[in-house]
Amino acid sequence: MRRTGQTLIFDADDTLWENNVFFERVIDDFLDWATHPTLDRVQIRGILNDIERANAVSLGYGSAVFLRNLHETFEKLQERPASLVERKRIDQLAGRLIRGEVDLIPGVSDTLAELGARHELFLLTKGDVEEQQRKIDASGLAGWFRQAHIVREKDVDVYRRLALDSGLAVDRTWMIGNSPKSDIWPARQAGMGAVFIPHEHTWVLEHHDLDPADDGVLTLKAFTELVDHF
Numbered sequence: 001m002r003r004t005g006q007t008l009i010f011d012a013d014d015t016l017w018e019n020n021v022f023f024e025r026v027i028d029d030f031l032d033w034a035t036h037p038t039l040d041r042v043q044i045r046g047i048l049n050d051i052e053r054a055n056a057v058s059l060g061y062g063s064a065v066f067l068r069n070l071h072e073t074f075e076k077l078q079e080r081p082a083s084l085v086e087r088k089r090i091d092q093l094a095g096r097l098i099r100g101e102v103d104l105i106p107g108v109s110d111t112l113a114e115l116g117a118r119h120e121l122f123l124l125t126k127g128d129v130e131e132q133q134r135k136i137d138a139s140g141l142a143g144w145f146r147q148a149h150i151v152r153e154k155d156v157d158v159y160r161r162l163a164l165d166s167g168l169a170v171d172r173t174w175m176i177g178n179s180p181k182s183d184i185w186p187a188r189q190a191g192m193g194a195v196f197i198p199h200e201h202t203w204v205l206e207h208h209d210l211d212p213a214d215d216g217v218l219t220l221k222a223f224t225e226l227v228d229h230f
């Protein structure tokens with residue numbers, strides 16, 4: 001059954017368009033190259049995860065921080081500064097992240113067009129402002145949203161402030177995204193409903209335990225299924 005006259009807030013990366021899979025490919029190439037005499041891939045990946053977790057707090061998200069994380073991981077593995085050649089190699093591995101286009105998730109455009117006729121749509125994404133704005137522009141989707149917000153971190157306060165500043169009734173507002181940590185959990189804490197659309201390439205730092213009995217969370221298999229519920 002469809003709900004009427006709702007406010008729908010959309011996550012962007014790995015909800016509207018592909019994102020993390022490109023980082024995963026770079027990490028795979030990095031792990032192929034940055035071998036270590038005693039540590040295996042899983043262990044090296046664990047070191048990278050720890051560095052990413054720490055730097056996300058102080059530096060935020062985006063390609064530039066990711067590149068720095070690779071450099072730090074390499075130097076931690078080698079226990080010495082990287083040579084010029086090694087630095088260039090790492091930069092080269094990550095070079096493919098700087099892309100001018102975005103790959104929309106199948107059906108996103110048509111689904112937003114249909115939802116936009118019945119509901120009020122917002123965009124809420126976190127990361128580097130310039131980088132996220134470039135993706136929004138390249139997506140061609142900006143026109144569907146009443147507002148698009150780029151924030152440093154999607155925590156409970158961000159959801160509360162958005163509701164307050166935009167005059168949203170939280171009991172008619174839903175956050176839609178792939179991240180338990182950034183989309184589902186904080187939106188629920190702020191009193192909004194949440195639509196969880198899992199993506200197989202969701203970043204490990206975006207994982208968070210959810211209450212399986214929480215009936216304020218709707219879980220869908222595909223973005224296109226939204227039109228059956230809203």
Ligand SMILES: [Mg+2]
Pocket residue numbers: 011012013014015177178179
């Ligand atoms: Mg996401």
